[in-house]
Every structure is written in structure tokens, then in C-alpha cells.
Amino acid sequence: MSHMVDFIRNPSMLEHFFKHFMCNSGTHSLYMDPYGNIFPCTMLNKEIGNVRESDFDKVWMSEEAKEVREFIAKKKCMCWGSCEMPPSLARNQKVVLWIFSRMLKDFLIDKKNRIFK
Numbered sequence: 278m279s280h281m282v283d284f285i286r287n288p289s290m291l292e293h294f295f296k297h298f299m300c301n302s303g304t305h306s307l308y309m310d311p312y313g314n315i316f317p318c319t320m321l322n323k324e325i326g327n328v329r330e331s332d333f334d335k336v337w338m339s340e341e342a343k344e345v346r347e348f349i350a351k352k353k354c355m356c357w358g359s360c361e362m363p364p365s366l367a368r369n370q371k372v373v374l375w376i377f378s379r380m381l382k383d384f385l386i387d388k389k390n391r392i393f394k
């Protein structure tokens with residue numbers, strides 16, 4: 278987890294991150310408030326419909342949902358709240374490989390240090 282924190286704290290990494298990776302909120306995840314209103318995430322105040330007024334499938338496939346997905350795909354918002362980031366990261370092979378390579382490197386360095394103590 279410390280790698281994730283380093284990744285977020287380092288501004289140059291974050292810049293690279295935002296440039297190359299996209300948020301999957303509204304495509305792979307959603308936020309539903311207690312009144313049935315559906316949003317792509319907890320941060321973006323763009324409602325795509327309400328499940329009390331319409332079937333979920335209709336809301337999910339609606340024109341509003343499509344417009345919000347296009348808005349996100351154009352990177353017009355870039356916050357990556359803590360709830361939304363892990364699922365989006367987990368779906369990005371580059372990020373997963375980068376995290377595992379860092380973890381493996383730290384593991385090997387730690388192992389080497391223990392052996393030569």
C-alpha cells in the first residue's frame with residue numbers, strides 16, 4: 278500500500294498517471310444515493326438517472342449515462358477519489374505491472390539486506 282501512497286504523493290507520477298490512465302467510474306462502477314439517483318462516482322455531480330423512476334438497465338444505457346462517460350473519457354474531471362481509484366487501477370495492466378515491479382524490487386532489496394547483515 279505504501280507504493281500506492283508514494284505514487285499519489287509524487288506530483289510527477291501523478292501527472293504521468295493522469296496523462297496516460299483514465300478513470301473507469303461510470304463504466305465499471307457507480308454511486309447510488311439513498312434516493313435512487315445514480316452518479317458515476319461520489320465526486321462528479323452528474324446524475325445519469327434514478328432507479329425509482331426507471332429500470333436500472335435503462336438508466337445505465339441512457340443518453341445521459343453516455344454523455345457522462347464521454348465527459349469522463351475526455352478527462353474533464355480528474356480527481357480519482359479513493360473509492361474509484363483502486364478499481365480503475367486494477368483494470369490497467371501498466372499500473373498493475375508498475376506496482377508489482379516496485380513491490381518485487383523492494384522485496385529483493387529487503388531479502389539481500391537480510392542475507393548480508
Ligand code: SF4
Nearest residue numbers: 300318354355356357
Ligand atoms: S475522475 Fe474523479 S470526478 Fe471524475 S469520474 Fe473519476 S472519480 Fe469521478
